[in-house]
Structure formats: C-alpha cells, structure tokens
Amino acid sequence: VGCSSDSTQGKETTKVKLGISGTDTRIWDFISKKAEKEGIEIELVKFSDYVAPNTALAEGELDVNAFQTVAYFDVFIEEHDLDLVPIATTVLAPMGIYSEKYKDVNDIPDGAKIAIPNDASNQGRALLLLQEAGLIGLPEDFDPNGNLNQVTDNPKNLELIEVVPAQTPRALPDVAASLINNGIAKDAGLAPLKDAIYYESETATPYINIIAVKAEDKDDKTLNRIAELYQEEETAKFIEKEYDGNLIPTFVPLSNIGW
Amino acid sequence: MLVNSEQIIEALIETIQMVAFSLLFSVLLGLPLGILLVVTRKGHLIENLAVFNVLNGVINIFRSVPFIILLVAMIPVTRFIVGTSIGTTAAIVPLVFYAGPYIARLVENSLLEVEPGVIEAAEAMGATPWQIITKFLLPEALSSLVLALTIATIGLVGASAMAGAVGGGGIGDLAITYGYQRFDTITMFITVAILVVIVQGLQSFGNFAAKKIRRR
Amino acid sequence: MLVNSEQIIEALIETIQMVAFSLLFSVLLGLPLGILLVVTRKGHLIENLAVFNVLNGVINIFRSVPFIILLVAMIPVTRFIVGTSIGTTAAIVPLVFYAGPYIARLVENSLLEVEPGVIEAAEAMGATPWQIITKFLLPEALSSLVLALTIATIGLVGASAMAGAVGGGGIGDLAITYGYQRFDTITMFITVAILVVIVQGLQSFGNFAAKKIRRR
Amino acid sequence: MIEFQNLRKVYKSSGQQVTALDGINLTISKGEIFGVIGFSGAGKSSLIRCVNLLERPTSGKVIIDGHELTSLPVKKIREVKKNIGMVFQHFNLLNSKTVFANVAMPLTLAKVDKAQIKKRVHELLEFVGLADKADYHPDQLSGGQKQRVGIARALATQPSILLCDEATSALDPQTTSSILQLLKKINQEYKITILIITHEMSVIREICDKVAVIEGGKIIEEGSVFDVFSAPKTATARNFVSTVMNDQLPESINNLIQKQAGSQRIFRINFVGTSAGQPLLSEIAKKFDVHLNVLFGNITELQGVPFGNLIVEFQGEDKEVLRALTYINEKKISIKEVSAYAS
Amino acid sequence: MIEFQNLRKVYKSSGQQVTALDGINLTISKGEIFGVIGFSGAGKSSLIRCVNLLERPTSGKVIIDGHELTSLPVKKIREVKKNIGMVFQHFNLLNSKTVFANVAMPLTLAKVDKAQIKKRVHELLEFVGLADKADYHPDQLSGGQKQRVGIARALATQPSILLCDEATSALDPQTTSSILQLLKKINQEYKITILIITHEMSVIREICDKVAVIEGGKIIEEGSVFDVFSAPKTATARNFVSTVMNDQLPESINNLIQKQAGSQRIFRINFVGTSAGQPLLSEIAKKFDVHLNVLFGNITELQGVPFGNLIVEFQGEDKEVLRALTYINEKKISIKEVSAYAS
C-alpha cells in the first residue's frame, strides 16, 4: 500500500493497486469513487488471464485482487504455495447450461457435443454443473478445480469439448449445449437466468467470488475498508441494477466458504 | 501429473494433424500468394499493380488480426468448410488463414532474392510466366524457401497451441491448460519437452534439406 | 462500445511502446544470433560447430515454447530485468525472447542467400570476420533483412496482443478482451482497424525501404 | 532478318541518365553472321538485348522477320523469342540445375520429349567439350566451362536467330576457334542469322560476314568484314583492325628505322587476293637496283582471301626506287610511303 | 615471391572427384610479371585462388615471401592477404555499394582516412576510365566496366602482389592495352609481383616476363616469354603461340601452294633480333637466281626484340635454291622446309 501526500489539499491519499481479470470495471469504478472520498485511490490493473493476478499479488506487485472464485483461489495458493488470504466475499455469478437446440437438459441426445470452458477456474465448475444436471457422474471427492479426466460416469456418452471460456457462446450452433459462465453469457447477449436451460443454484458456495490479499495484509485498514465498501448495501443495489440480476451480490462470512 | 500418457499421445496426434494439414493448406494458399506478390509488382513478370495492391492489402489485414480474433472472425468460414467451428479439424481453418499470409510474406522475400539474370535467361527463351515461376524462380529460390517453410512450420506449432481456444487440443494446449493454468509442472515439462523435440526435428530437417539444395 | 477514445489512445501508445522496444531489443538479440548461426556453420567464416549447435538448439527451445508459457517461464528474468513482472514494460521481456530467436532464423535465411563470391572478395582483401560481416554480408543482404524485419515486426504486433495476459495492455489486448471476450463488436472492429492500419503502414514502409535498397 | 530503326535506349536511375543507344539504324539479313564491335561501355550489350526486348527500347523500332516487336502482343513476342537463342555475357545459368538440365531447359520449355532431349543435350555437350560435366552444377565449373554451357543452351532448340554477347570472351583460342567453326557450320547448314557482340577483332575476322563498329551508342562504321578490315574509315575501326592485322610499327622497329635514317625510304604495301601470291618483292629485287627489307607486317587470310600488309624498306638510289615504285603501281598494288613516326 | 611446392587441389562433390591441380611446382620471383596460360578448365583459376587460400590446397605448399601459408595462423594469413590484390574472373563486386565504395573497400578495411581514400579512388577510377561512374552501382555497368572496377579495387591499396584472373577478358583491345601498360608501370615503379592468368596469348606477349603453360592441372612448359614464344616445346604451347604469331598457314595459302606445286619449295624463316633488320630477302633475290615469294607470316616485336616468322616460297632451279639456303644458313638464320600440309 503506497502512501503519498497531496500537499495542495493537505489530505493523505493512499494508493492501492487492485488486480482484476477482464475489462469489466463497472463495479470497481463505482467503488473507486466511493473510496476516493475517503482518500483511497484504487488503481485497477487489468489482466486477460487467471494466473498472473495471483502471482503478481504474491510478489507484492498488487495490493489486492478480485477476480476469482474461492474454489480456484484455494487450489491456486496450495499448488503455488502462496501466502494469500481472502478478506471478503463479493458476488456469485451463476454458470449456466445453454442450448440453441434443446429446451431441457434431458432432451440432450446420446453422443451429443457439449462445449465446456478449458480453464482451471471454470472447468471443474462446469463439470459439477453437468453432474447437478444429471448428465455425468463425478467422484465423491471431486475437487472443484478438477478436470475432464475425472468424469466417472457418462451415460449419454457426451463428447465434452474444451474451448476457451469466451468461445463457449460462439460454439452454440455447433454443439448441443455450452456451459457458459455468467459474465461471458451476459456479454454475449444472453440473460443467464432467462436463457440458460439449467444454472447453478445459489448455494454453489465454492464459486462465490472473493477479494484476496497477502496474508500479512490481512488486517490492513485500507484494504479492509475497500472490502467494506464492496459489501455496502449501496453497492449491492448497484450490482443488481447494473447486471439485471444476473450477478448476485453474495456477502457471506468467510467461514461459510471454508476460511 | 494431471494427465496420462494416453492424453499426451492423443494431444501429440492432434498437434501433428493440425500442423500437417494447416501447413499443407497454408502452403497451398501462401505459396501462390507469395509468388503473385512478387510477379505482379512493378517491373516484374506480369506487372499488375491492381492485383498487387489488393493482395498486399488483404495479406496485411490477415497479418494484423490477433490470432484469437481471427479464430472468431473465421467462424462462419470454418463452419462452412468443415461443418463446425470447434475441434481439431475446425482449428485448421483459422490456422491456415493465419499461416497462409505469413508464408506468402516469407515466400515473397525468398523469391525477391533470385538473381535477375536467371529471369532474363528465362525471358529470352520465351518462357511463359508460369514456366518462369515453376522452372526458374522456384527452383532457384528453393533452398531459401525450404528454410522459410521451416520457420513457418515452427510458427504453426506455436500457433496450434492457441488452437486450444476452439477445442483443437494438441500438445501446446495441454501445456497451457494443464501446465500453465493448473500448475502441473510435470505435464508442463513433458509437453514442452515434446514441443522442443518436434521443433528441433523440424529445424534440423529444414537445415539439412536447405543445405542439400544449396550445395555449399 | 465499452471503451472510450482515451482508452484506445492509451492502448495504442502501449502497443507502440511494446512493439518499438521489443523490436529494438529483439533485433539486438536476434541479429547477432542470426549472424552467428550463419558464420559458425560448417565451412563458413568462423566455423565452430560447438557454438553453432548450442545456438541452434537454444533458439529451437525458445521457438518451441508457446508464447503464453514463455510469458510465465520468463517471469523471474523479467522481474530481474525490469523489476516487475506485470505491465507494459514487463511484457517487453517475454516479447523479446519470443521475437529474438525468430528474428535470428529470418536473419539466418537472408544471410545464407548472399552470393559466396562477395565473401570471397572480402577474404581475399584480408578482411577480419567482423569486417566481413559488417561491411559485406549485412550490406549485401540488407534489402532482404529489411523485409525479414518487417515480417518480424508485424509478428510482434500480433504477439503483443497476447501480452495482455500479464497486464501489458495494448490495442491487440483491447481487441481480445473487449472484442473477443466481451462481444463488443464495435471495439473489436475499431481496434482491428487500427491494427490493420499499423500493419499496413509497417509493411508499406518495409516494402519501400527494401525496394530502395534493392534498387530494382 | 533483324532491323533496328532509330533505336534509342536511355537508362534512367536516380536522376542520372545514360544514353546507351543513340539512334541505331542497322539491318542484319537472314543467314548473315553479323559482328558488332566496340569499346567497353559502347552499348553493345544494350543493343543485343534490345533484339529480344530484354531491354525495352526507349524509342525506335526493332523489327524481326517483319514483326515490329514492341508493338506485338506479349504472347506473340514469346513466340518470336522461342526462335532466338541467346548467349549471355554473364552466362545467367541456373545454379540449382545441373549442366544437363541447364542445356535441356529450352527444350523442356518447348515440351520436347525426354528421349530426344537427352540425345540432343548430349550431342551439344559433346560438342562444347563438357560431356563429362553433365551432372555438375554451374558453380563447380570454370569460367570458360560456364560459358560453354551457355552456348550449348542457346543452340539447343536450333533457333533461327542466335545472339551472342561476348560468347567466347572467357575461352582460350582453341576452344574459341572450335566454337566459331561450329557457329559457322550451323549458319551454313541451317541458314541461321547470327549476331555476334565482341571486343575481339579476331572473332569477327574468323566468322563474320559483316561488321558494325559502335561507339557512344552510335554505329560509326559498317560494312563487309573485308572492306572494314582492308580499309577502315574511322579511327576506332582502324584501331580494332590493327589489333589483328599487326599493322602498327612496334617501337623496336621504329628505332631501327631511325638509326638507319637517310639512305632509305619506307613503304607500306597492301596485297589483296592473288597478288599476294606473286613473288613481287623478289621480282623487284631482281629488276631494279634496290635492296628490299621487310621490316614488319603480316600476310594473313580474310574471308578466304589472302591479305597482306608489309612494311618494306627500299634501299637504293632515288631514281631506282622511283622506277620500282612505278612498276608496283602499274601492277595495281597499293603502296604508300610511311614516315618513321607515323604508325 | 610466390612459390608452389607440389601443389594439388582435388574438388570433391557427391562422389565425383576432380583433380584441378596435379602437383604444381612453380616459383614466381619478386617483381616479376608471370603469366599462366592454358585451356578452359585447365586449372588456372584454381591455381591463382590457392595463392591467397581462397581454395585450400588438398596437399602441397604455397609459400609467399618465405611464409608457408597453410601453416600460418589465421591472423597472419590475413596480414599476408592485405598485401595481395586480386582481380576476380567473375568480378565479385558488391552490388549494394557504389563503384566508389567498391573501389574504396580495401582502403576502408585498412582504415585509411576519408580524404585520402577519396583522392586515391578518384585517381584509380580516372585511370580505368570510370571517373563518371563513381556513383553508379555495379548492376548499372557494362561487363567491361565491372571488370575495370575490379581492377581498380585490386590496385587500391598498392599491394605488393597482384593476382589477375582473366583481368582483361571482358575488355576491348585498347582498354586492355592501357590497363596492361598501367600494370607494367606499377610493376616497374613499385616492384610489385604480378601473376596473370589468361587465355589470351597477346596479354602474355604484351607484359609478361615469364610464362607457364598449364594443362590438366600440370605445368607442362615454363620459361621466359621470349623462349616460349620463339621455341615452344609442347604442342599446347605451340598452339597458344601460333594464335598471336600467325604462323599457321591459312587454307587459302595452302591452296595456293598446292596449285603451284612442283616447281617451288616452301621454307619457314625465323628472324630474331636485328637479323630481322637485314634486307635478307632482297639480298638473296639479287645474289641467286631464285624468285622469292613471301606467302605468309609476320614480323612483330617480342619483349622489345623484333621477331619474324615468314613462309617464303623459293622458285628456281634446285641448284640455285640450294646455294641460297647455304648462304642463309651461314648467316645463322633459322630456316626449315615446310610441306604444303604441315602447319
């Protein structure tokens, strides 16, 4: 957390580098404005990738990041042996199963092609969703970042095709169904809650998004203040309005997500 | 390690398929384009500035578009040609449109280096443009063309890694999705090692062939 | 449209920064490598098979690794060199390691086409290898080198689009993140159009310079 | 037949202009062996390269067998070119192909069948003395060998016009002579027209029927070889002729003449045709009281006609010398006094 | 001084072997102008290229000023090469540089200062007649002009050894002659050693002190130019000599001889030095009852010495002819009978 004093106004401003993935900055722009009034200047660093924001945070090049689900986060810090912690939950963006050809997941025929995201943070989630929809079976101990190899049961003999997340809506004409994560579905002009033929229930706790910081910054006042600003009612309203209910503010205690 | 040897072999086959077919088609696309870029330019064999400018521009457009966007932009074309926009076969189409114009540029550079005296000799014999191209220009530039194609093939191996975006699979995609995104260092190591072997093999073969042809 | 003109201008500046600096450094890396690849090979100026084989191998390794993986693998190096692993400046390092070896191959191909008689003349004058390279080989291959560098520069513009992965930004990243990932067709169109203009400009300049140098 | 009408060729490059051909008018008849000679840079190559439009004339016409080339459609031009063989000054061989394939190329282009190509190419290589080099590549050949490959290639399709740009410049006299004999033979057998560019007057002497001298892009002299050799009109032509006629007095002879100055007079006697066979000198020595001393010169053959040029010293009394001269003049033999310093 | 000891050069390529030099032993003394002549493909270029190790000898030694080249360290070899200028058969100019820069190159390499380079290069270009082409590029030059650039370049650093591989093959006789005169001049002024490879005997006659004849990679004859020209030992040398000496009977003269056969005998008379200045023929015509007819031949100059070669027909009674012959023999002039068909 960098400090700099703005002598002309005689007021202390604190600079915070916050990493996000993708380019949708609407929520953070909203929060930044609120923070600015309190002397916190949030600099958004945008990544087009799910790896670098975490490594950069661990290396101290970011002060905080907010782009991932807790499931992804848990595995990431374990694999990389990073000393990061979540300080707040943010939103739940339900993933859905979409189709141009079928109205119901049960209509999906044998041997059909299903497009699923190929990245670690989305694939396990997609598989769990498929299991929830009764299309495939997964082992008891399936880890939320699991991959295709772990599918134990595939009664309809579905062909699961891995593509980059942004490709899933584009593949719709070529497949029986695509598993599309929330943000992408919205950007592609789909309404998650309306157009999906199946979507995650609100209790999909592993996929609640979080704000993460280095363990040593766990109690940093500024960073926690930012978390608080996110969890304000005002922000929740903004999100609901701006995202048409497709992004669900989910402010639960960290203990609910295993922290 | 999150992947098994079967997956690796499958990925290897996918890579080979993608590279081989997209190389084939991109040469079929790029070689004529490169030749046309040379022979239609000012003062050359069949000077035609209109054709030259259009080709030059179109090639530039394809060369400008980031691969991932090309991937999307080509979807209708891909669907038209192979019936689907995802999977290994579908990946070949954008790869061809990526590598074709690239090969055209490399071919252009090689052919421009052919000694003008050789073309003169051909013209003096009354050779048709087609004969000049096939019997004079290409054979004289062959060694340089082989090296250029080697460079392009290795470029294709790299680009094929990105074809994972549309479910193309392949070794490179394995390296990215497992090695990079899932931190499976062993998979990453193995897949990168396989890539190194492939590239090393391609380059050695290219060097050898070029040297044979150049004979010095 | 999700982006404003300010963002586009900023991205444009980032692209120019990335391409310009990584071009500079990758030429500084690739040109000597390419020269060494030529002059250390069998029967050439300063034949040294050990050096040749090592360079050839190392270049192949860098050419094998998919760019995104190179991006990660280079992080320690990047941090060592520029002090950070994210942002526009940090993106330059992996770009250099991507484009350097690539330029080396292009340079190799161009230099191998220089007429052996010219090198003979140089040797007969008692020129040192350094003099032969700087005063004979490079000037004679210049036109081809310019075209090769044009190809590499345009390749860098393409690769810089992937630098968004480490927060490098740039027009290409804008095209991918907004145009591709967020289905913002207008931004995609605008950014791609800007890329086309950049590439068209680079290629035209390269063609022009090469023609001036070739003088035919 | 090749005809140049008012041919001009100007090379333009970055501001500079070089007028290589400056209004050439020349007619080369069918079946003729026509030589063009001139200094280095005179425009010889430019001229010959205009015949098959390797250089587009800046203005003027090139007419081949009645066709005005520059106005023909491209396809027709190619047809015409198929009938023109060309030996290049810089060979222009394909390094990627063997000697065999290089020579075979014009035949391959004409889609002659394989067996026939093989036969013809071996015949040609045999002739130019490179039968054992068929599988070599041009960069493994010596300069003269490359040139011979170029010659074989130009002859491959038995063209009706042959253009030779310094076709024997890299060859030793024996090889040159055997190649010139071949050219003469095919000229006579197939009536092919041959245009030879050279700087070697001996080549012209050996096979040409006619010769033109080019200087600064202009034809400054033109005529049958015999006429130009026996009576060159321009200084340049005289220079070239003298290189093969040995009619310049070397210094040692000049010195000799000076030492003995006074008592003698020196004359240049030109014999042409059978008069060279007359024992003229001994006849004079017997008839008149003069001593004759052949200082220098030679008797050679020009297009089958003996042709002599002697520098003879007449020693004796003025009266006797005069009588001898009158006698020679009566025989219609050209005789001219030279001073010791005139060449 | 250049010395070849048992020099062999074998080219190997894909199975085939060509022995280009087959045990060459030759010594070229300092300050000498040494000519090497031979047929196309005889190994001339291979030989000269061994002098500066452009070709590594397969075996044998090349010794320059006492240094055995092949055993020297690379750096030292470079030093030696700096002192050797070379004119290439195929010019080997840099197309990317102007004529000026090409000629300046050896000076640039030697780090001579700009102003001096400028002066020297202009002097050289002036000399080779290309002062107006300084800013041109080689591909804008005619063949002969390129060759002259190559010559100027080779002379730029005033090397102490000059290697010329067919340095005048693309030049007209006048330009050739002026270049040879220059070479002779610098040879005399700076005592530089010049090795000239050529297929033109006239070049050798004009400036060489010594000559070697190479055939099939072997030196088959060697000696002073005068000796080789006046008395060539091998058939090849005789052939080369005859190309400049005009001592072969042309067909027309052969015919002439045959027609008149019977009553006459034909002799070849060689004059060397001052005996060429004696009015021999007229003397004989006066003294004896024979008619002399100079059929053919020439009198020329060889290294400053008049040198004559005449084919003379003696008409007369056997007895008188015999007396005349005896008289000639007494004068120590070489005379030999030739039959109509011997050349």
Ligand SMILES: Nc1ncnc2c1ncn2[C@@H]1O[C@H](COP(=O)(O)OP(=O)(O)OP(=O)(O)O)[C@@H](O)[C@H]1O
């Ligand atoms: N690189 C090579 N590979 C194989 N053979 C070669 C090579 N270079 C030369 N030769 C052969 O060696 C022989 C001698 O060649 P060289 O160039 O020395 O001849 P030369 O006397 O210079 O002839 P010219 O007067 O035609 O230039 C020739 O038969 C030629 O074919």
Ligand SMILES: Nc1ncnc2c1ncn2[C@@H]1O[C@H](COP(=O)(O)OP(=O)(O)OP(=O)(O)O)[C@@H](O)[C@H]1O
């Ligand atoms: N491409 C060109 N650009 C500019 N000038 C040229 C070009 N080609 C030839 N020239 C000039 O035109 C003139 C005539 O050249 P050309 O090649 O016809 O001479 P040439 O008579 O064949 O001489 P040589 O006997 O030396 O081969 C020369 O002064 C030359 O410099």
Ligand SMILES: [Mg+2]
């Ligand atoms: Mg010429």
Ligand SMILES: [Mg+2]
């Ligand atoms: Mg030679």
